[in-house]
Amino acid sequence: MNISFFVRRNFQTIQPYQGIKAIKDDLLEHAALVVEDEEHNHLGILTPLDVVQRPYNLVIDCLTVKPALSVYVTVDEALQTLQQEQSEVLPVFDDDRFEGLVFKNDLLEFVRSKRRELEAEVDERTREIKIIHEKLELSRQVLQAMFDSTQSSIFLIAPDYRIIFFNKKALEVSRFMYGRELQLGDSILNYKMDSDDDVFTSFQVNFEKALRSGEPVTTEREIVYPNMQLSNWIRSEYTPVYDEGKAIGVALRVVDITDRKLYELQIDMQAQILQQISWIQSHQTRQPVATILGLINILDKSSMTEDNQKIIGMLEQTAHKLDDVIRETVIKANSM
Structure with missing residues (x-):
C-alpha cells in the first residue's frame, strides 16, 4: 500500500523570513509547517527539532535539508526512510509537485491497526483450526476404535x-x-x-x-x-x-477364515459320506429287497395254507415299505 492515503494536504504555510517567535505557537500546534516563498514555491518544512538543532531567529536559517518521499512509495518504505532520517515528518511529492506531509505517527498507527487486525484474524483462524483439529482427532479416535475392535x-x-x-x-x-x-x-x-x-x-x-x-x-x-x-x-x-x-x-x-474352511471341509466330507450311503442304499441294500419281492412274486400261493399266504402277504408288504424307505433316503441324499 502506498502513502497517498496518509498525506496531509491541509498543512499550515509560513514565509521563510518570518521570525521564529512569531510562528512558535503554530509550530507547536501543527508539529510541522510548510515554508513557501511569495510565489508559493516549496522551500522545505520546519519542525520543532529544526529549531532545537538550529536555534536562529529566522525560519530560513532554521531549515534543514530533508529527503522528499514519492507519493507512490509504500508505507514500509516511508517508515524506513523516516527511521533512517530520525524524522517525525517528511514532505511528499508527485513528480515535481508538492502534495503535502506524511507523519511517522500516522503510518505507525496504521501499521499497529493492521497488526491488530491480523492478530485478530490469526486468533480466529487458530480457533477454527483448533476446532477442526479436535473434530478430526475425535473422528480418528472413533475410526481407530472401530478398526481396533x-x-x-x-x-x-x-x-x-x-x-x-x-x-x-x-x-x-x-x-x-x-x-x-x-x-x-x-x-x-x-x-x-x-x-x-x-x-x-x-x-x-x-x-x-x-x-x-x-x-x-x-x-x-x-x-x-x-x-x-x-x-x-x-x-x-x-x-x-x-x-x-x-x-x-x-x-x-x-x-x-480357518474355522470357516474347516467347517466347509467337514460339510464336504459329510456330503461325500451321504453320497456313499446313497450308493450303498441304491445298490447294495435295495438289491436284496428287490430280490425278496421278486421271489415272492414267483411263489405259488395257491398251494399254501391260509396261514402261510397271510405270512407271505405280510412279508411282501414289509418289503415294499422297506423299498420305499430306501428310495426316499436315496432321493434326499442326492438332493444335498
Whole structure:
C-alpha cells in the first residue's frame, strides 16, 4: 500500500523570513509547517527539532535539508526512510509537485491497526483450526476404535508399499509372526519370512491389480508355515482408496477364515459320506429287497395254507415299505 492515503494536504504555510517567535505557537500546534516563498514555491518544512538543532531567529536559517518521499512509495518504505532520517515528518511529492506531509505517527498507527487486525484474524483462524483439529482427532479416535475392535488385520498401503495405517490386530499378528512392531512409513514388503515368498508374490500381483483396475480384488488361500508347524486359511480383500480422484493406496483387509474352511471341509466330507450311503442304499441294500419281492412274486400261493399266504402277504408288504424307505433316503441324499 502506498502513502497517498496518509498525506496531509491541509498543512499550515509560513514565509521563510518570518521570525521564529512569531510562528512558535503554530509550530507547536501543527508539529510541522510548510515554508513557501511569495510565489508559493516549496522551500522545505520546519519542525520543532529544526529549531532545537538550529536555534536562529529566522525560519530560513532554521531549515534543514530533508529527503522528499514519492507519493507512490509504500508505507514500509516511508517508515524506513523516516527511521533512517530520525524524522517525525517528511514532505511528499508527485513528480515535481508538492502534495503535502506524511507523519511517522500516522503510518505507525496504521501499521499497529493492521497488526491488530491480523492478530485478530490469526486468533480466529487458530480457533477454527483448533476446532477442526479436535473434530478430526475425535473422528480418528472413533475410526481407530472401530478398526481396533475387529478381528481382521487392516492396513492402508501407499502405491510404493509404504504403510500409512494399521490397526491393533495387524500389530498383534506382526508381533506373533515376525517378532517385530509395525512402523508407519515402513515398506510392507519388509515384514516377511523366508517361506513367505509365494505369499508376497501373490500379494504384489493382487495389490497392483487393484490399483490398475480401480476395483476391489478378493482372494482366499491356505498359508503354510513349516517352521512354525502352522497352517491358516486367509481371505484378503484389496480395495483401492482415492483422494480427489487420485489413488493414494490400497486398503488391505486380511481375515482368518480357518474355522470357516474347516467347517466347509467337514460339510464336504459329510456330503461325500451321504453320497456313499446313497450308493450303498441304491445298490447294495435295495438289491436284496428287490430280490425278496421278486421271489415272492414267483411263489405259488395257491398251494399254501391260509396261514402261510397271510405270512407271505405280510412279508411282501414289509418289503415294499422297506423299498420305499430306501428310495426316499436315496432321493434326499442326492438332493444335498
